[in-house]
Amino acid sequence: MRSSRVEDGRAARARALDAVIDALERNAEKTLEAQKQLELDEKRIKVFATSDLHTDMPKNMQVMEEYVERETAARRARSETNEASVIVVAGDVGTNLECVELTLRLLSKAHDMVCYLPAGNHELWCATTERWCRDNGREYPCDSIGKMLRLIDLCTDIGVCCSPLSVAGVRIVPIYGWYDDLFAPRGEIPAKYSDLERRFDCACSWPSFINPPSEARNSHSPAIGAFMRAVNDRVLDRFQDAALDQNSPIKHVITYSHFIPRSELYRGTYDLVHVMGSCRIDADAKKWKSTVHVFGHSHLNVDRCVDGVRYIQCALGYPHERWFGVNHPKLVFDASLE
Ligand SMILES: [Fe+2]
Numbered sequence: 027m028r029s030s031r032v033e034d035g036r037a038a039r040a041r042a043l044d045a046v047i048d049a050l051e052r053n054a055e056k057t058l059e060a061q062k063q064l065e066l067d068e069k070r071i072k073v074f075a076t077s078d079l080h081t082d083m084p085k086n087m088q089v090m091e092e093y094v095e096r097e098t099a100a101r102r103a104r105s106e107t108n109e110a111s112v113i114v115v116a117g118d119v120g121t122n123l124e125c126v127e128l129t130l131r132l133l134s135k136a137h138d139m140v141c142y143l144p145a146g147n148h149e150l151w152c153a154t155t156e157r158w159c160r161d162n163g164r165e166y167p168c169d170s171i172g173k174m175l176r177l178i179d180l181c182t183d184i185g186v187c188c189s190p191l192s193v194a195g196v197r198i199v200p201i202y203g204w205y206d207d208l209f210a211p212r213g214e215i216p217a218k219y220s221d222l223e224r225r226f227d228c229a230c231s232w233p234s235f236i237n238p239p240s241e242a243r244n245s246h247s248p249a250i251g252a253f254m255r256a257v258n259d260r261v262l263d264r265f266q267d268a269a270l271d272q273n274s275p276i277k278h279v280i281t282y283s284h285f286i287p288r289s290e291l292y293r294g295t296y297d298l299v300h301v302m303g304s305c306r307i308d309a310d311a312k313k314w315k316s317t318v319h320v321f322g323h324s325h326l327n328v329d330r331c332v333d334g335v336r337y338i339q340c341a342l343g344y345p346h347e348r349w350f351g352v353n354h355p356k357l358v359f360d361a362s363l364e
């Protein structure tokens with residue numbers, strides 16, 4: 027009986043993984059069409075980075091609307107000088123699907139391409155009142171992995187990239203991931219989590235191949251990160267040789283994750299250290315030989331080189347965190363300066 031349950035769990039995990047990879051394949055095909063239509067490979071690319079837009083909050087949506095209005099004018103000016111722009115959004119756009127869609131559509135007015143990690147922790151919260159289980163005639167499991175799948179399909183429907191993109195000699199790659207206990211300094215395993223950590227992301231709901239149903243809302247399970255790493259492994263196998271156009275060889279690689287890839291990049295409170303990041307994200311990014319890595323989550327900005335990689339967080343964050351004003355998306359690559 028127990029072994030058949032284990033078998034069922036393995037089969038369900040394999041199906042979920044296949045569904046995510048199929049969805050990313052569709053996303054990559056649609057992105058390539060858009061890239062060709064916009065003739066992006068013929069242009070000088072600028073890449074901007076942001077994260078944690080949290081546009082479920084009206085003040086943040088207002089900041090985004092104002093930014094997009096200004097940046098849309100800048101995009102027009104760029105197009106006159108054969109420049110194009112890509113914005114990398116490293117997760118936590120929001121929880122509400124309508125808000126996420128509206129934000130991504132807004133950003134698509136201001137930039138030629140939007141690259142988005144559709145698996146920040148806030149994206150994967152599952153309010154039971156949300157009607158995301160059936161959408162556009164497709165059915166999705168009502169759990170956090172089902173919501174990630176729904177978000178990937180939403181991106182494909184509205185022309186947002188969440189798969190590896192190679193454009194004008196620049197490769198931009200999402201690294202999926204989740205936090206783990208080993209992220210703490212010296213990799214110490216907590217005897218018990220702080221009160222904040224224990225409740226962290228209890229709004230997620232994990233399928234039974236990750237947690238038993240009684241533990242569905244436990245976001246500390248190592249099986250979450252293991253599933254995300256399996257996504258990364260399959261994406262690497264499928265995409266690392268794709269689009270290696272000899273006319274436009276890859277000169278720069280930018281990776282992006284939601285969670286923090288190295289513990290020395292976290293400068294926040296120790297009470298949250300076990301829900302901040304995973305060094306395995308850095309290991310997965312390095313398989314792509316990235317020289318720039320964009321991330322989010324802590325809302326504490328970083329721009330620092332470690333071992334030859336430039337790590338950047340430029341989060342909008344919550345309204346009460348803007349002590350020094352608004353962090354607008356940061357320019358992290360500019361082909362005009364090459
Ligand atoms: Fe956030």
Ligand SMILES: [Fe+2]
Nearest residue numbers: 118146147323
């Ligand atoms: Fe986050």
